[in-house]
Amino acid sequence: DAKTTQPNSMESNEEEPVHLPCNHSTISGTDYIHWYRQLPSQGPEYVIHGLTSNVNNRMASLAIAEDRKSSTLILHRATLRDAAVYYCILTPKSQGNLIFGKGTKLSVKP
């Protein structure tokens, strides 16, 4: 399985931008980069995904490095409700399921 590396935890202040990094140096050409987050006592929630180009949606932005060996999830204005564990996951073409790593626990301070 393609592996990702994320910091264990990060802190942010409310209403400030947050940049969550993810390294995936062994990514292959057809692997998509997916981000999910999990709030306490809930199932994971889809955030965003991309292949090569940067992506924006109502929740976040995804910046993908030119060599695709790393990516960054950007929350433009963190709120207290964004406090969660954020998972960066590669999805190979041959695999329908998601293999979760440890993720990054994001804390947001008021």
Add this chain to the structure above:
Amino acid sequence: GAVVSQHPSRVICKSGTSVKIECRSLDFQATTMFWYRQFPKKSLMLMATSNEGSKATYEQGVEKDKFLINHASLTLSTLTVTSAHPEDSSFYICSARRGGSYNSPLHFGNGTRLTVT
């Protein structure tokens, strides 16, 4: 709104009994659903892939006779924890993909917290 519904959200059972957890895709058909287990402060671990109309595929180390999976329709998969023991206490989460492509997002249920006493 939720597109994958899981029931019950919480269950307490006695050791030795069986518990059934339901996972429904609400407005789409899912030929494949995935079951995960999560222990406190740990990440999600894939248990099995549920296939409509055929046998489930279990991950290494997951006992198929203990965790029975039935995917009898395109919108319902069930996980039955048989002869539950305290070590089976965990957070069980199902998921399904709305689109057919491998890069379509997975939608997750809100999980079932199982406590075996």
